Amino acid sequence: MSFIIHYVKQYKLRAFLAPLFKMLEAIFELLVPLVMASIINKGIKSADTHFIIRMSGVLLFLAIAGLLFSITAQYFSAYVAVYSAADIRRDIFEKILSLSQGTKDKIGDEVLTTRITSDVNQIQNGINMVLRLFLRSPFIVVGATIMAFVIDVKSALIFIAAVIVLSLIVFIIMKYTLPRYKTIAARLEKVLHATSENLEGARVLRAFCQVDEEKEAFENKTNNLVQMQLHTGKVSALLNPVTYVVVNIGVVVLIYMASGRVNDGHILQGDVVALVNYMGQILVELIKLANLIVILMKAFPSADRVREIMSMKSDERCQDKLPINSTAIDGAKGSISLKNVSFSYTGGNEMDIENISLDIPAGSTLGIIGGTGSGKSTIIKLLNHTFDATSGVVEIDGQDVRKLTDSYLAYTFGIVPQRASLFSGTIRSNMTMKDVEPSDDEIKTALNIAQALDFVEEKGGLEAEVTAKGSNFSGGQRQRLTIARALIGKPRVLVLDDSSSALDLATEARLKKALEALPWKPTMIIVSQRASSLLSADQIMVLEDGRCVGLGTHKHLLESCPTYSEIYYCQYPREEALGE
Numbered sequence: 390m391s392f393i394i395h396y397v398k399q400y401k402l403r404a405f406l407a408p409l410f411k412m413l414e415a416i417f418e419l420l421v422p423l424v425m426a427s428i429i430n431k432g433i434k435s436a437d438t439h440f441i442i443r444m445s446g447v448l449l450f451l452a453i454a455g456l457l458f459s460i461t462a463q464y465f466s467a468y469v470a471v472y473s474a475a476d477i478r479r480d481i482f483e484k485i486l487s488l489s490q491g492t493k494d495k496i497g498d499e500v501l502t503t504r505i506t507s508d509v510n511q512i513q514n515g516i517n518m519v520l521r522l523f524l525r526s527p528f529i530v531v532g533a534t535i536m537a538f539v540i541d542v543k544s545a546l547i548f549i550a551a552v553i554v555l556s557l558i559v560f561i562i563m564k565y566t567l568p569r570y571k572t573i574a575a576r577l578e579k580v581l582h583a584t585s586e587n588l589e590g591a592r593v594l595r596a597f598c599q600v601d602e603e604k605e606a607f608e609n610k611t612n613n614l615v616q617m618q619l620h621t622g623k624v625s626a627l628l629n630p631v632t633y634v635v636v637n638i639g640v641v642v643l644i645y646m647a648s649g650r651v652n653d654g655h656i657l658q659g660d661v662v663a664l665v666n667y668m669g670q671i672l673v674e675l676i677k678l679a680n681l682i683v684i685l686m687k688a689f690p691s692a693d694r695v696r697e698i699m700s701m702k703s704d705e706r707c708q709d710k711l712p713i714n715s716t717a718i719d720g721a722k723g724s725i726s727l728k729n730v731s732f733s734y735t736g737g738n739e740m741d742i743e744n745i746s747l748d749i750p751a752g753s754t755l756g757i758i759g760g761t762g763s764g765k766s767t768i769i770k771l772l773n774h775t776f777d778a779t780s781g782v783v784e785i786d787g788q789d790v791r792k793l794t795d796s797y798l799a800y801t802f803g804i805v806p807q808r809a810s811l812f813s814g815t816i817r818s819n820m821t822m823k824d825v826e827p828s829d830d831e832i833k834t835a836l837n838i839a840q841a842l843d844f845v846e847e848k849g850g851l852e853a854e855v856t857a858k859g860s861n862f863s864g865g866q867r868q869r870l871t872i873a874r875a876l877i878g879k880p881r882v883l884v885l886d887d888s889s890s891a892l893d894l895a896t897e898a899r900l901k902k903a904l905e906a907l908p909w910k911p912t913m914i915i916v917s918q919r920a921s922s923l924l925s926a927d928q929i930m931v932l933e934d935g936r937c938v939g940l941g942t943h944k945h946l947l948e949s950c951p952t953y954s955e956i957y958y959c960q961y962p963r964e965e966a967l968g969e
Contacts, residue, residue: 392696393512393688396473407465407520414458415525417451418670419532422663424448426540429659466520474513481505481695487703490775491734496698499581504698507577508691515688518681526678533667533674541656544647544664551639552671555632559679562628567686569621574690576614583607628679636672640665721801722751722786723881723912725772730781732771740779742767742935749928751786751881754913756923758956759932765916766807768932769886772914773802785882799823803880803911805888809867811859817851819870823878832877838903839873840896841866864891872900876907883911887918897922920957929953 397404424447432441485493485501493501534552537545587594587603594600647661726749732742742764749755757765770776771783774790783790785801793801800823811819820832827835832851836842844866845853859867868891875883883904889897901922904913915922923929924943931939931946931953939950946953 392692392699393473393516396476397469397516399476400469400472403465404469404520407462407469408524410458410462410465411521411525412528414455414462415529415532417455417458419529419536421448421451422666422670423536424451425666426657426659426663429662430657431659433659434657462521466517469520470513470517473516474509477512477695478505478509481509481698484699484701484703488701489777490770491777492701494734497582499585500578501698503578503581504695508695511684511688511691512695515685515692518684522677522681526674526681529674530671530678533670537664537667540660540663541647541650544643544650544656547639547643547646548668548671551635551668552675554635555671555675558631558635559628559675559682562624562631563679563682563686566621566625566683569617570683570687571690573614573617573621574687574694576610576617580607580610580614583610625683629676632672632676632679636668640668643668721797721881723801724751724786725749725882725912725914726782726784726787727768727771728782728784730771730778730783732767732776732779734767734776740935742771745781745937747930747937747940749912749914751912752910753927754915754925756926756929757914757916757932758918758920758923758929758953760956762934763932764935765932766886767935768930769804769884769914769916772882772884773798773804800878801880802882802884803875803878804884805868805871805875805886807886807888807916809859809864809871809888809891811855811862811867811870813857814855815851816845816848816853816855816870819855820851820874820877822874827877832873835873835876836870838876838900838907839869840900840903841869841873845870865893865896868892869896869900879909879911881909881911882914883907884914884916886916889922890918894921901925920953920960931956 424444428441428444431437432444482505485505488496530552534545534548537548583603583606587607594603643664644661647656647664650656651658651661725747727745727747730742730745731740733740745768747755757768759765767776771778772785772790774783774793777791785793785798790798812822817832820835821827829851833842836845845851855861859870862870868888872885872888885904889900892900897919905925915926917923920943926943928941929939929943929946930937931950933952939946939953941949947957948954
C-alpha cells in the first residue's frame with residue numbers, strides 16, 4: 390500500500406478533490422428519496438401542482454449537480470491513476486535497465502513484461518476505483534441507513550439486518566475468491582512464459598518435430614488457467630444474484646412492515662417509497678464495494694510484484710552519464726587484461742568460465758575459437774560488463790571494469806553481438822544509437838567498411854525503413870548493418886562475436902581487409918567458428934569447456950594445441966593446410 394501511496398502523493402490536490410466531489414455527489418443522491426417522499430406526501434396527496442413542479446425542479450437540479458460532481462471526480466481520479474501508473478512504468482523501466490543481465494535472465498523477459506504492463510494496469514485500475522468508491526460507497530450505505538432511521542426507526546431495523554447479511558455474503562465470497570486471483574496471476578505467467586518460449590523457438594520445434602508435444606503442453610497450461618478462472622468466476626458471479634435476492638427479500642419485508650406503519654399512521658406513503666429507494670441504493674453500493682474489493686485484491690499483489698522488481702539490487706557499475714567529448718573517453722587506448730577470471734551463470738560452484746588470464750595490448754587483434762558452449766560469448770559479456778565476474782578482475786586500460794560508467798564502456802566498445810539485432814525505424818536511427826550525431830559521410834563510411842553501402846542505397850539510403858528486429862533484411866545484411874553501427878564513433882575496442890557467420894567467403898574477405906585497414910587501429914576481438922577468420926590475429930585463445938587450452942599464434946597453436954588443430958583440420962584438408 391505504501392508503494393502506491395508514494396506515487397499518488399505527487400498528485401495530492403487531485404487525489405483529495407476526486408473523493409471530495411464523489412462525496413458531494415453522494416450527498417445529493419441521498420437527498421433524492423426525501424424529495425420524492427415530499428412530492429408524494431405533499432404534492433400528490435394535496436394535488437398541489439405548483440409544489441410538484443417546484444420539487445421536480447429540485448430533482449432536476451440534484452441530478453445535474455450530481456452529474457457535474459461525478460464528471461469532475463471521474464476526471465481527477467482518472468488523472469491521478471493514469472499519471473501515477475505512468476510514473477510507475479517509467480521507474481520500473483529504468484529499474485529493469487539498471488539490473489544486471491544475470492538478474493534479468495533469472496527473472497525472465499515474460500515476467501518483466503507482465504510487471505510493466507498487466508501489473509501496472511491493475512495498479513492503475515485500483516487507484517482509479519479507490520478514489521471514486523472507497524469513501525463514496527461506505528458513505529452511501531451508512532448514510533442511507535441513517536436516513537432510514539430518520540424516516541422510521543422500526544422500519545430502519547430491516548436495513549441493519551440487510552446490511553449485516555449482505556456484508557457477510559460479500560466477506561465469504563471475497564475470502565474464497567481472493568487467494569485464487571493470486572493463483573490465476575501465477576498461472577498466467579506460466580502461459581506467458583510458454584508463449585514466449587514457443588514463439589522464439591518455433592523453428593527449432595518444427596526442426597525436431599516437437600510441435601505437437603509443445604502444443605499439448607501449452608494446452609495443459611492454458612486449460613489449468615481457464616479452469617481456475619472459470620471456477621473463480623462462477624463463485625464471483627454469485628455475488629450479484631445473491632445480493633439482489635437478499636435486498637429484494639428486504640424490500641418485501643420492508644413494504645410489509647411499512648404498510649402496517651402507514652395504516653397505523655406512523656409514516657406516510659411517500660416515506661415507504663423513500664425507504665425502498667434507500668434499500669436500492671444500499672444494494673448498488675454494496676455491489677460496487679464488492680467489485681472494488683476484487684479490484685484491490687488484484688492490485689495489491691500486482692503492487693507487491695512491481696515492488697519486488699523495484700527493490701532488486703541494481704548493477705554495481707556507476708550509472709552516471711559521461712559527456713561525449715570527455716577527456717577520459719579521448720584518452721582510452723583499448724588495452725584489456727583478464728586476471729584469473731572465473732564466472733558462473735547460476736552463481737554456484739560449477740564455473741562456466743574458469744581461471745582465464747589474458748593480456749590484450751591496445752591496437753592488437755585477439756581471436757577466440759572453440760566448440761559450441763565453450764564460453765566464447767561469455768568472455769565478451771565479461772569484458773563489457775554485461776555480467777560481473779564471479780572471481781578475478783577484468784581491466785580496461787588498467788581500470789577495473791566494475792568501476793567504469795555505462796557511458797565509458799558504451800563509447801569504448803563497439804560490439805557486434807552474436808545475434809544481429811536491429812530496431813524499428815530507419816537505417817539512420819539504427820546507426821545513431823550511441824549518443825552522438827555523426828554526419829551522413831561518417832555513416833556511409835561505416836556502411837562502406839561493413840560492406841553494406843551497396844544494398845542500403847538500393848533500399849533507399851539512410852532513410853530506408855527498418856522493421857522490428859530488421860525482418861525486412863536478410864541475415865547477412867543484418868550482420869553488416871550491426872557491424873556498421875558498431876563502427877560509429879570510432880570505438881577503441883571492436884568486438885565481433887561470430888558476426889560473419891551469415892556472410893559468404895568473398896564478402897567476409899572484403900570485410901576482414903577493410904577492418905584491418907581502419908585508420909584508428911582499434912583493439913579487435915574476433916569470435917568465430919571459422920579458423921580462416923583468425924589466421925592473421927596477433928594471438929588466438931582456444932576455449933574448451935570454459936577453460937583456455939591454448940593461447941598463441943595460428944602456427945604455434947597448430948603445433949602445440951590438439952583442440953585447435955582438430956578444429957582447423959576439420960575445416961581444411963590436411964594437405965591444403967600444410968601447403969599454405
